[in-house]
Amino acid sequence: MLSYKECRLCGRACCVDRTAGAQGFCKSTAVPRLARAALHHWEEPPISGSRGSGAIFFSGCSLGCIFCQNEKISHGGLGVEVGEEQLAALCLSLEAQGAHNVNFVTPTHYMPSVRSAVLRAREKGLSVPSVYNTSAYENAEALKSMEGTVDVYLPDFKYIREDLAARYSYAKDYPAVAKAAIGEMVRQCPKPIYNEEGILLRGVLVRVLVLPGAVANAKLSLRYLYDTYGENVLYSIMRQYTPQAGLCAPLNRRVTEEEYEDVLSYALRIGIRDAFTQEAGSAAQSYTPPFEALEGLR
Numbered sequence: 001m002l003s004y005k006e007c008r009l010c011g012r013a014c015c016v017d018r019t020a021g022a023q024g025f026c027k028s029t030a031v032p033r034l035a036r037a038a039l040h041h042w043e044e045p046p047i048s049g050s051r052g053s054g055a056i057f058f059s060g061c062s063l064g065c066i067f068c069q070n071e072k073i074s075h076g077g078l079g080v081e082v083g084e085e086q087l088a089a090l091c092l093s094l095e096a097q098g099a100h101n102v103n104f105v106t107p108t109h110y111m112p113s114v115r116s117a118v119l120r121a122r123e124k125g126l127s128v129p130s131v132y133n134t135s136a137y138e139n140a141e142a143l144k145s146m147e148g149t150v151d152v153y154l155p156d157f158k159y160i161r162e163d164l165a166a167r168y169s170y171a172k173d174y175p176a177v178a179k180a181a182i183g184e185m186v187r188q189c190p191k192p193i194y195n196e197e198g199i200l201l202r203g204v205l206v207r208v209l210v211l212p213g214a215v216a217n218a219k220l221s222l223r224y225l226y227d228t229y230g231e232n233v234l235y236s237i238m239r240q241y242t243p244q245a246g247l248c249a250p251l252n253r254r255v256t257e258e259e260y261e262d263v264l265s266y267a268l269r270i271g272i273r274d275a276f277t278q279e280a281g282s283a284a285q286s287y288t289p290p291f292e293a294l295e296g297l298r
């Protein structure tokens with residue numbers, strides 16, 4: 001299941017042989033393509049800490065949201081190809097720069113290489129946790145093979161409504177696929193564990209991005225997550241949605257203060273006490289990392 005041959009790493013189940021150069025929906029071969037590897041300070045505090053998270057941004061994406069903020073790397077093909085040995089070396093380099101963890105961003109379509117790279121890096125002394133930072137649109141069976149390789153899962157839960165998943169990500173099955181994937185993540189990492197600096201060593205932190213005009217989707221998502229996992233996962237309620245050019249209403253505007261506050265009040269009402277939240281200023285283009293900066297990759 002954890003293979004680039006007859007690829008079924010994500011919900012698309014393209015069944016193409018990427019080792020032979022074939023490409024599925026994610027337009028990616030079996031050789032990882034990276035857009036950036038650097039210390040990153042804009043994750044939640046237990047991930048970024050004081051020194052930053054060692055973020056490794058992959059190019060390509062298996063989901064393809066129409067409102068993507070990282071279009072240049074998710075579909076623009078930006079990046080450089082790296083082997084698994086080089087990926088392992090990058091992990092060690094980021095740890096040497098002070099990273100609290102190594103953070104694989106959009107890793108779904110490169111799951112086998114992530115696993116291999118973490119195991120190689122650990123053999124060579126990697127000691128910080130590995131973070132798997134994902135849309136949650138992965139095959140739960142494939143994720144089982146990541147057990148012991150991933151320390152912290154950082155999944156989105158984008159949609160609980162199939163109609164939104166179909167309209168915004170061409171993936172009507174996203175709710176079912178993501179529920180199964182997050183269930184597997186929690187099975188592997190059932191409780192949050194921190195070090196003395198407050199850095200997450202193990203656990204699952206689920207992100208719910210509030211989309212404009214989709215408050216009900218965010219509320220229902222939080223309700224589902226809290227009913228299912230309670231305090232066993234951490235919650236992050238995000239307002240960083242930034243409209244990209246050419247989108248129609250309601251995606252052509254930011255989330256209003258009222259919409260975001262409505263979701264936060266609801267989270268409190270259903271019992272979520274400790275969610276990470278974002279200030280209004282997080283909804284800005286500047287939040288998007290500078291993907292042109294390929295330091296460490298050339």
Ligand code: SF4
Nearest residue numbers: 007010013014024026
């Ligand atoms: S990762 Fe997903 S989108 Fe990419 S080829 Fe495999 S099944 Fe298809």
